Amino acid sequence: MTLLEKGEDCKILKGSDKIFFSKDVAETLGIESAIILELYQTQKISNSKDIDVVIKSLNEVAPFLDQEKIETNINKLIKYKFINATPVEGAVESWL
DSSP states (O other), X not given: OOOOOTTOOOOSSOGXXXXXXXXXXXXXXXXXXXXXXXXXXXXXXXXXXXXXXHHHHHHHHOTTSOHHHHHHHHHHHHHTTSSOSOOOTTOOOTTO
């Protein structure tokens, strides 16, 4: 993908491709958690109780997030009851 040439319209990002989250949430939970929480709350990723389904959905929607960080941050959001699912087993809880 190249940068836009002079006079081209920007049609790469549609409204549904944008991710908005609160600065306060990002400062409190971390930027990865804020992104995941926003995608979960806006139902851009699966709201399944099956964590594997949530992770697969997240990988499709936000491939720029690191797999280990996804699991760690999902576990954090589950622990604080922002996400209703079973925690990922073996994920490192580096956010403690």
